[in-house]
Amino acid sequence: MPVVPRSFFARSAEDVAPDLLGCLLVRESAEGRRILRITEVEAYSGPLDPASHGYRGKTPRNAVMFGPPGHLYVYFTYGMHFCINFVCSPEGECSAVLIRAGEIVEGIEAARGARPGSSDRDLARGPARLTKALGLYREDNGLDLCDGGPLTVLQRASADFTIATGPRVGVSSAAEVPWRYWIEGDPTVSAYKAHKPKVRKNASSATAS
DNA sequence: CGTTAGATTCTCT
DNA sequence: GAGAATCTAACGC
Numbered sequence: 001m002p003v004v005p006r007s008f009f010a011r012s013a014e015d016v017a018p019d020l021l022g023c024l025l026v027r028e029s030a031e032g033r034r035i036l037r038i039t040e041v042e043a044y045s046g047p048l049d050p051a052s053h054g055y056r057g058k059t060p061r062n063a064v065m066f067g068p069p070g071h072l073y074v075y076f077t078y079g080m081h082f083c084i085n086f087v088c089s090p091e092g093e094c095s096a097v098l099i100r101a102g103e104i105v106e107g108i109e110a111a112r113g114a115r116p117g118s119s120d121r122d123l124a125r126g127p128a129r130l131t132k133a134l135g136l137y138r139e140d141n142g143l144d145l146c147d148g149g150p151l152t153v154l155q156r157a158s159a160d161f162t163i164a165t166g167p168r169v170g171v172s173s174a175a176e177v178p179w180r181y182w183i184e185g186d187p188t189v190s191a192y193k194a195h196k197p198k199v200r201k202n203a204s205s206a207t208a209s
Numbered sequence: 210c211g212t213t214a215g216a217t218t219c220t221c222t
Numbered sequence: 223g224a225g226a227a228t229c230t231a232a233c234g235c
Contacts, residue, residue: 042227051227061220078228079217085227098227128228170227191211193228 004153006146009069013043013088013095018163018181020086020097022156024105027134029150031114034107034134036124040100040182040189042168044085047094050173054094064142065094072151074131074141081128084136086145086153100127100169100180103188110135125188161186169193 001024009016018041025036044052053062053075064073065087073085073096085096102124104111111123111133124130131137136151143151162184167175169192182189 044227053227056221059221075227076219077226079219079226081228083227100227126228168227172226 001154006070017043024154031110036102042098043179051171070146072143083127
């Protein structure tokens with residue numbers, strides 16, 4: 001299977017995202033080789049997308065998104081989780097595809113070691129789970145996907161599945177845009193969860209009447 | 210299998 | 223200081 005070239009990523013995220021479904025993500029590390037078949041992604045597109053980290057311009061955190069395509073953008077969220085994106089669009093533009101879920105097809109023992117207690121189906125079912133199952137962390141931010149390094153994407157052989165689309169997960173703005181893509185019927189695709197406002201237990205301040 | 214509630218650190222305003 | 227592109231445990235069927 002051919003390696004995905006940088007030109008593959010030099011398009012808008014909405015175009016790249018569905019083409020990534022069924023592709024293989026090859027992760028080489030000290031724990032061995034792990035291969036993930038991508039089953040669910042989301043597009044985050046440019047300055048016009050209020051849900052994108054790049055919506056309000058370049059910051060130290062999202063700088064990689066404004067760089068050349070074919071690189072890895074790793075971000076930290078909810079105080080405990082990492083998630084990975086593939087940077088798209090030509091350099092200077094800002095868009096990316098969030099890798100939400102997949103199926104471990106090789107190196108499942110290394111993935112189990114990274115996520116003990118999880119069933120095989122749940123190993124990479126969700127963006128933060130997937131990132132942990134592959135052993136990726138903040139230090140992998142900016143990694144080049146096209147230089148034959150520790151992370152490479154292989155093009156799928158054929159699209160023998162149905163692509164479904166819908167609203168993105170956990171996003172409160174632009175919820176009407178169907179920029180989530182997944183392989184219909186695949187068990188490793190996460191159940192759709194709409195954005196839920198968080199209720200904090202805040203005992204110190206006024207428990208109103 | 211489904212839904213619901215709590216956890217916990219970084220980032221930008 | 224408030225909110226965040228989430229996960230896990232717990233409970234009910």
